[in-house]
Amino acid sequence: MRRMLAIATKEFYHIIRDVRSLALAVAMPLMMVFLYGYALDMEMKNLPVGVLDDDHSPASRDLVRRMTAGHFIVDAGRLESRAEVDRGFRRDKFRAVLVIPQGYQRALSSNDLAFVQILVDGADGTTAAAVNNYLNAVIAMMNRDLVRASGGRMTPPLELRARTWYNPELASAHFIVPGLAAVILIMICVLLTSIAITREKETGTMEQMLTTPVHAWEVIIGKVVPYMGVGALDAALVLLAGRVVFGVPMAGSWWVLAAYSLLYVAIALALGLLISAVTRTQRTAMTAALMGTVMPTIMLSGFIFPISSMPWPLQALSHLIPARYYIEILRGIMLRGELWFPKQLAIMCVMAFGLLTLAVRRFQSRLDLL
Amino acid sequence: MNYASPSVRLAHLHKAYGKTVAVEELSLEILPGEIFGLIGPDGAGKTTVMRIVAALTLPDGGQAEVMGHDVATHPMRVKEHIGYMPQRFSLYPDLTVAENLRFFADLYKVPTAERIVREQRLMQFSRLGPFRKRRAAQLSGGMKQKLALACTLMHTPEVLILDEPTTGVDPLSRQEFWAILRELAASGQALLVSTPYMDEALLCHRVALMHNGRVLTAGQPHDIPAHFKHRLLEIVAGDVPRARKRLLTCGPAGIQVSRFGDRLHVVYGTADQERQIRSCLAEESAEIFTVPPSIEDTFVTLMHEGSSR
Amino acid sequence: MTRAQPEYAVLTRGLTKRFDNFTAVDDVDLAVRPREIFGFLGANGAGKTTTIRVLCGLLVPSAGEAWVDGLPISSSADQVKRRIGYMSQRFSLYMDLTIGENLEFYGGVYGLSAPEITERGTAVAEQLGLSAFRDRLPSDLPPGYRQRLALGCSVLHQPRILFLDEPTGGVDPVARRTFWDLIYDLSEGGATVFVTTHYMDEAEYCGRVSIMDRGRIVALGSPQELKRSHGAVSMQDVFLKVVQP
Structure with missing residues (x-):
């Protein structure tokens, strides 16, 4: 001792x-x-995402609203044209851009496949993956809601291959x-x-x-x-x-x-x-x-x-x-x-x-x- | 305790590291009150012998006993009786003098009252008293060695093992250190000391000259030169380099010529060779004396015999 | 480059080196002639190593000046470094390089050309008796050979002045004698040798010695002169008489 x-x-x-x-x-x-x-923590919240909404419809606005509902993504503003995407990435105005093409609402309501594009800044791989995952998750939820709203008659209008690498709860x-x-x-x-x-x-x-x-x-x-x-x-x-x-x-x-x-x-x-x-x-x-x-x-x-x-x-x-x-x-x-x-x-x-x-x-x- | 019995007894020790033989067929006994010197260069096997005695290394063969305890079977008993000072300074540099002493006192479970008395005594005779609160790192070389010694003395061991305690220490500190060792021996402790300095052999009671793991010869230091089987001439010349060159050309074969500053030492064997040396130097203004061999001279010749054997 | 040999290989005037408020080297005057073997003795911490470092251009003096091979160290430290060789007590050899590779490396460090390295490397290995071991690792050799190799590395560039800091620690007496023979050879070959040692018998091998104590030179002269003037039988005695306990 x-x-x-x-x-x-x-x-x-x-x-x-x-x-x-x-x-x-x-x-x-x-x-x-x-x-x-x-x-x-930063990866999980307040990621600036720009929106290029060519549809200007209630359905497209609904998608944007759903997307920015959590703390994960903040709306970094509207883009007017594709040309602004590259400029915005370079100036770090946003990490990703959600592109809603013209005819989105029409496609949804006619039970066609509706296309939504996500442009992610691949330079920051981790963030890219996080944004990608998150937006995919949002879209998956929308799909589910839309199918449910249609009483199950509708096939999921948005196809996605979401894979969450980590933190599946997006906690x-x-x-x-x-x-x-x-x-x-x-x-x-x-x-x-x-x-x-x-x-x-x-x-x-x-x-x-x-x-x-x-x-x-x-x-x-x-x-x-x-x-x-x-x-x-x-x-x-x-x-x-x-x-x-x-x-x-x-x-x-x-x-x-x-x-x-x-x-x-x-x-x-x-x-x-x-x-x-x-x-x-x-x-x-x-x-x-x-x-x-x-x-x-x-x-x-x-x-x-x-x-x-x-x-x-x-x-x-x-x-x-x-x-x-x-x-x-x-x-x-x-x-x-x-x-x-x-x-x-x-x-x-x-x-x-x-x-x-x-x-x-x-x-x-x-x-x-x- | 029977004081006639040796404090350290080594019999036929053998130790190898891989293919390198560190100690070969070594036997010796150290009596209480005796300073036994292991004299030899680096790699002679001195440290291995000391580590075996300190129960830090097991011998491959032979027997080692300290105060009657076998180092292989009862290492803890052995450790209670010894103080060991490794070649490298191995106290804690960030601890003060007093804290280092305290640490070793505790490791040996020295009772507190006793510790205080001993600490005072050790401070006095090592003259470290004024530096009690100084960190070990800030001590001079000689003081570090004295502190290391003091730490190994804290539990008043019967056997002290000191591995090259004076290497790299200046002559003055060395003299002081040896004075302390003599005192310890006088008080009955057995000391095993190693040194590469041949002149320190004279300060031991008995020595063993070691080389390549073997004892070249052992005995009282004054008897060692008796093993010098050659003759030695000292030549004081005006132009030493020239005299040396001359000897190497016209001197007899088989002699060894070494320069020592303003003089030469020539080791030779026969009276005939001596005549040749003298005639060879006849033209030099050289004085030639016969001188007694030193321990180092003896070591050198024994080394040659050992390696040619 | 040929130049007239200066009168002194090492000359110092009032050389002083202070660290904060501690004076390691205190007003030292030395004059060492070319080809001299100069023993530089002193107690531990007396200032020997600091002095050598100043002379090698590794430390800047606080006061005074020193000339090495005729060059003032304060303004010509780089040129001084090319003219000196230095061997420390902890031989700075690479244990994982062979003898030959060590020599090559040091030749390169001293700026020798490839043919010079080959030529000098061979000559030095020959002179020091290392030729047979060129492909061996230093760790396979006895301490005496390692020490010779260290000396070899420091003389590859044929320095005019050689600083040896406790070069003979731990080697056997035969190796020590061999080593001193090499030192004498170098001195006869024209080099000045500046050597520190704790072996007082080695002090007797030097042409002249100085003894340093607390930053000052307290004795200077040939071993015979010093022994005579201090009434001592050996350099050990001289040392004990002049150095304060």
Whole structure:
């Protein structure tokens, strides 16, 4: 216990004396929340779309009204001719243009195929896809309404091939921010500890420490404890930023959220230490930390790609991703006000304990294997 | 505790890294109160021996015991009895002098009251007292070495293992450092010290000259030159380069000529060779003396024999 | 380019280097003649490395002036760099390049032409006994050979002045003697050698030595003169007498 405390104290000094790294550990997650949060959020709302309405009919006006009803798209004004399209794209006046050709209303009422064209600025691929998806969704709804209004006699007048890549609910920041928090937290926390042991291997202090009767678990736990503070601070900042800046609701309890978050942070730190215990250099450790967290978490946690629509091998793999459970908990607490997640809690506890045990076992107290 | 028994006992140690043999057939014993020096260049195997004694590396063959505990089977017991100072400065540069000492005291679970007393004593004899609050990174080379030593002494180990503690340290700090080591030995600790400086061999009680993983010879430093099987001439010449060139052309074959500033050292074997050397230099205004060999001279000849064996 | 040999290979007048309020080099006067082997001794932190860095044109002096091979470093740092060779205690070799490739690389860095690199590379490898190892990696060689290679890299461009910063740390006594033989050869070949060391026996190998303490030169002369004037039996004694604890 005393040795563990000694290591924790020493580690604490390292943290507070390396002001630049500490500032980075705090500033980086915040910056990432803002950057990614805004970037993802912007795609979901207030996209300027121009309208070139050659039909000037009640039906065409109805289509425009439906299109701009949500927050997703704002009406960027009427265009008079095709020539304005290119100019508008170049000047960034809008990201897409809805072209309603002459005879739209007539086609609709005579149950012909009615054509509507969407011109999207392909230079910004992500936005293009988002606008495309959204307008397609709007048109799909119109189709449905029109068919229903006709009593089912009508065939869908507008043909579409809509495929939603992500965020099928076209949901807002409410849904994005919890996932983002999970990704950022695991990345930062794993990075924090991934160099904690390799650094000492590189500077040679590990050699000195290993000649003392210190046990592996004392080193591992001693190093986890102080970084819990940094991890907790990061978690608080990221979640508060989500609440304050992006307006994510808080239907549940902050205290309960804090408890689950600490557990998640502990898993991340333990994973970092495991990486640190089995690698030799700081550079390898950091690469492993980034590769091992960022991509798998983004792809497999359900943050962006719904787990239910993955092929089964990936679904199976997603069970190994801690963020999967944390995101479920976050969304549950923040959006639905739930408090008790026995399954996720149990799995996460096993993960934390398992990773710590593994880190202790893989920590070498001889130099031969370093 | 039986004080007649050796503090460190190494028997037939063998260690290889892949194809490179680091230590071969090494046996030695260190008694309490003794400073044992491992003398040799980089790559001689000194560090490997020390890491084996510190239970940081397992030997491939042979036996190593510290205070009666086998390093292979009871590494934790061994660690309680030793203080080890690696070759590279390995304290925490962002911690102060006092914090580094405190850290190692805690790792060894030194009781608080004891810790305070020892810290004061160590500060005094290392003369680091005025720098307690200074970060280790800001200490001079000599002070860093003294702090590293102080940290390994915090738990008053019976065996001290110091890997090249004076490399890169200036002569003054080196002298101070050795004075401290003598004091420690006088108080009964066993010291295993390695150094590439041949002149430091004279400061040890016993030494082993190491090269390529093998002990060339071992014994009391003053006895080492007895292993020098050749003869040595010192030549002080007005024009040293010319005298050297002359010796290399008209001197007998098989002699070694080295320049040392304003003089030459010539290693030769027979009285006949000596006559040839003298006649060869007859035209030079050279003074020729017979000088006793140094430990370094001995090392060099033993090295040649070792590699030709 | 031929030029008259200057009277001094290294000359400093009142050379001073301050960092903030710390004076690393304090009013140093040195005069080293061409072909001299000059030992530059001192305690850790006495200012040796700073002085060498100033002389190599890596640091700008705060006061005073230094001339290297007759050129004032304050205005001719670039020309000075072409006339000097520098070998540090941590041999700056590329461990993943072979001996030959290291030599080629340094030849290129010093601006030698391709035929010059081949010619000098061969000559240096021959002189230093490295010819047989040209295709080997430095990590496969004992420290003594690596050290010779480092020396070889720093003399490829035939510098007039060679700065050696603790060149013999950690090598065996035979390699050390071989190395000193090479230093003597270089000096006889016309180079001035400026060498720092913590081995006091090596101090005795130098033609003249200076001892630096806290930025100042506290002793200067040939080893014999210094031993005589301080009533000392060895340079170690001299050092301990002139450097303040």
